[in-house]
Amino acid sequence: MSDWVFALFAMLVYLAFAFVLGLLAGRKRSFWSVSEYAVADRGLGLIVIWFMMGGTVFSAFSFLGGPGMAFSQGAAAFFVPAYVALGILPWYLMGPKVGRIGARKNFFTMGDFLGDRYQSKSLTVIVGVISVLAFIQYLTLQIKGMAFIFSILTDGVIPYWLGALLAYGIVIAYVATSGVRGAAWSDVLQGALMLIVAWTVGYYLVYALQGGPSEMFRSINEAQPGFLTIGHEGSMMSPMAYSTVILISGLGFMMWPHLFTKSYTTTEKRIKLTTLAFPIFGVFMVPVLFIGFSAIGVVSPDAIDSPDQILPHLITNELGANGWVYGLIGAGALAAAMSSSDAITHGGSVSLGRDVVLPLKPDMTERTQVWIMRLGVIAIGAAAYWLAIFGAAGIIALLVGAYGSIAQFVPSVYGALIWRRATKSGAIAGLIVGIAVNYYYQIIADSTPLEMNAGFVGLLCNIVVFVVVSLMTPQVPRALADEYKNA
Amino acid sequence: MSSREKKITKPYIIFLVLLFLSMIFPVYGIANRVFPLVLGLPFGLFWIVLMETIAFLVLCGFYRYEYGSKNKEDRS
Numbered sequence: 001m002s003d004w005v006f007a008l009f010a011m012l013v014y015l016a017f018a019f020v021l022g023l024l025a026g027r028k029r030s031f032w033s034v035s036e037y038a039v040a041d042r043g044l045g046l047i048v049i050w051f052m053m054g055g056t057v058f059s060a061f062s063f064l065g066g067p068g069m070a071f072s073q074g075a076a077a078f079f080v081p082a083y084v085a086l087g088i089l090p091w092y093l094m095g096p097k098v099g100r101i102g103a104r105k106n107f108f109t110m111g112d113f114l115g116d117r118y119q120s121k122s123l124t125v126i127v128g129v130i131s132v133l134a135f136i137q138y139l140t141l142q143i144k145g146m147a148f149i150f151s152i153l154t155d156g157v158i159p160y161w162l163g164a165l166l167a168y169g170i171v172i173a174y175v176a177t178s179g180v181r182g183a184a185w186s187d188v189l190q191g192a193l194m195l196i197v198a199w200t201v202g203y204y205l206v207y208a209l210q211g212g213p214s215e216m217f218r219s220i221n222e223a224q225p226g227f228l229t230i231g232h233e234g235s236m237m238s239p240m241a242y243s244t245v246i247l248i249s250g251l252g253f254m255m256w257p258h259l260f261t262k263s264y265t266t267t268e269k270r271i272k273l274t275t276l277a278f279p280i281f282g283v284f285m286v287p288v289l290f291i292g293f294s295a296i297g298v299v300s301p302d303a304i305d306s307p308d309q310i311l312p313h314l315i316t317n318e319l320g321a322n323g324w325v326y327g328l329i330g331a332g333a334l335a336a337a338m339s340s341s342d343a344i345t346h347g348g349s350v351s352l353g354r355d356v357v358l359p360l361k362p363d364m365t366e367r368t369q370v371w372i373m374r375l376g377v378i379a380i381g382a383a384a385y386w387l388a389i390f391g392a393a394g395i396i397a398l399l400v401g402a403y404g405s406i407a408q409f410v411p412s413v414y415g416a417l418i419w420r421r422a423t424k425s426g427a428i429a430g431l432i433v434g435i436a437v438n439y440y441y442q443i444i445a446d447s448t449p450l451e452m453n454a455g456f457v458g459l460l461c462n463i464v465v466f467v468v469v470s471l472m473t474p475q476v477p478r479a480l481a482d483e484y485k486n487a
Numbered sequence: 488m489s490s491r492e493k494k495i496t497k498p499y500i501i502f503l504v505l506l507f508l509s510m511i512f513p514v515y516g517i518a519n520r521v522f523p524l525v526l527g528l529p530f531g532l533f534w535i536v537l538m539e540t541i542a543f544l545v546l547c548g549f550y551r552y553e554y555g556s557k558n559k560e561d562r563s
Contacts, residue, residue, distance in 0.1 A: 075519075078532050082510045085539045089503055092546070093496060213527025221521045221529075228521045228529045230512075239519075243511035250507060269554060276546040279539040286528070286536060 003326055004154040010327020011150065011334060014193070018186045018338060019170045025185035026178025034369050037179035038108040038350045039264040042099075046270045048184045053262060053274055054281050055187035055339035057084055058194055059138075062288050063333040064145050068307030070292025071299075074220075074227035076237035077289050079246050085282030086246065087253025088275055091263070094254065095271035097417055097487045098263040107264060110257045110409070111355030117416040117484050118424040119476050121359045126431060127409065128355025131257045132380065134406050135348035139384035142344070143168050145337040147388065152312040153330040161389050167334055168385060171342045175349070176377040180265060183342035190335035195284060197332025202287025205294040205314060213290070220296050244453035252407025252455070258347025260413070345384075349376035407455050408434035411466040419470075420481040426470030434462025491553045502545055509538050 029036050044052070069077040098113065107113050110131065115124030143164045150163025158166075174182040210216035220227060226234025230242045254260055263271065295310050295318075304313050315329055353373035358364060364372070411430050415422035438458030441448045448454055475481065508514050518534030525533040 075529070075531055078535055081532075081539070082535050085535075085542060086507060086510060089506065089542070089546075092549070093499055096492070214524050217521065217524055217527070217529050229519050229531060230515075231519070239512035239516070243515070246511050247507070250510075272550055272553070276543070276550050279542040279546070282539045283536050286532065289532075 004157060006324055007153045007326035007330050008158065010324065011153070011330045014331035014334060015167065015170055018189060019174060021189055022174025022178055022182040022186040025181040029181065032367050032370050034108060034366050037370055037373055038354070039261065040180045040184070042103060042264055042266065044184055044266045046273055048188060049262065049266045049270055050274050050277060051188040051191040052184045052343065053088065053259065053278070055191040056258065056343040057281065058191070058336045059142055059340035062194070062198065062285070062336050063311055064148070064308040066285070066288045067292030067310050070289040071295050071310045072301065072307035073236040074224070075230050075235060076242065077292065079242060079249070080289065081282045081285040083246050083249035083253065084285055085279040086250035088278040091254050092272055092275040094417065095263040095275070096268035098260070099268060099271060101484060101487045102264040108261065109351055109354045110260045111351065114412055114416065114427065117476070117480070118412070118427050119480070120424040120428065123424060123428055124355050124359050126428065128351045130405055130435070131351040132348050132356065135344050135351070136380060136384050136387065139341055139344050139348070139380070140387040142337045142341045143384055143388035146334055148312065149330055149333045149337070152316065153326050164385060164388060167338060168341060168381065171338050171345060172377055172381040175342050175346045176374045180346055183346045186342060187339045190339035194332045194336040194339070197329055198284070199287050201329055202290035206290050209294045209298050209318060216293060220293065223297060238451045240451045241453060244456040248407050248453050248455040248459060251410050255406050255409040255413060257351055258343045261347065261350065345377055345381055348380040349373045352376040352380065405435050405438055407459055408438065408462050410459060411463050415466060416484050418485060420478070420485055421470055421475055422466070423470045423473045423475055425473040426466045429469045430462040430466030433465045434458040437461045489553070495549055495552060499549060506538060506542055510535065
């Protein structure tokens, strides 16, 4: 039997498991409660929340974009393990505060939080719309990753559109029925699987192709001096670009609404324990980069269309392994893409229902809200699927592009928690300026001042506008500002 | 907010700022080289792993202070 049959079989077995687990997770829970659908009645357990946060971070990027970046840009890829660990650390202080406020005021989203603190429904809607758009962008790249894995590991027998439909269809089904619990429990399976696969494949490739990590890095350094450092002759990234991409990704990390709202899903103690374990997740990312480094000198850059294809290329051309190994790698990569997609699809559906539709039509019953969120899963899923199959763009540009806009929430969110004087006009003006500047430098302009990251330039402008406009406009009631600051 | 949580806020922010600084330039400049290879990693990458390990240990310290065995009455 050919290898692709084994690969397909292994991937289908994995998909079946993920599907059943996701569906079972929502059993015997109230189907019509917004609180259950959105935040699991604020009661997720430690292991589940741990894998959920971790699994969400390990996306298709880990198996495709990350290795591709190591292969094509060398040390610039070090930013991945760095920001993963840094990004969640502010949660140790911020999470419990947001959780307490959320439990007291019955919040489910980031829009709820900002809208109440700044007394502005328009802010809620702006945050909701930006989130949903960023989510769709982010999802598109996960779906592309799934489709790509399916198609290449089955020798093209499963076409692009069908692979994406199979894998993502399952995500949609369990998120729509089981809500956040479905996403969380399937992440436990997916997280464990992809960690095992990433480490095994990373180390296996390094030893098989290069004779070990030390030998590998020595020979890369000899062949391409400077490639493994930042800003030296032969490096692919300047110190400023590297530093600002870490800052913007690290600061912006918890601003992703699907991560931010996890503050509502569990207890303070578990938030802190999750944060505590996260720097180790950063270390887990290192073998992922090994995959890309191991291909240097083995695969010619001209042999692949884009660096993202390096792992599939290695599997099919250099490994010469049997179908079971193909299947295992395929399942691991699918798991990585799916564990991000479920959390993002879920987050998008809650943002859509709660932050975009509810403020426009405030008299909805809870039952209607839940319906809108569940239908939102399908709407967002369909949009992302369509973009993934018919639209086009590189994986990394897409991720960093969405990231730039999300990080613009930083001043409003931290302002709400630490600065009484922060006002609605300041928050909205800062947000709009930040996003406009980010888009200008990312899409229209050819270069940024001092080679800073586009999102970072946006954030600097955002902060200035936020502070100046806040000082010029009337503040929210003192008691409200105090409640957020002292929570 | 528990009294211990209040007490750690400032030290935690300082820890956070230091950790960010260690990963970006100019501080990262001292680690920005290939040799010596440690654990098979270029020094620049090893530095990141090292900082993350340190961060993990420091966080354990913070957590122990807040929820550790001597502090049973504050547990939630």
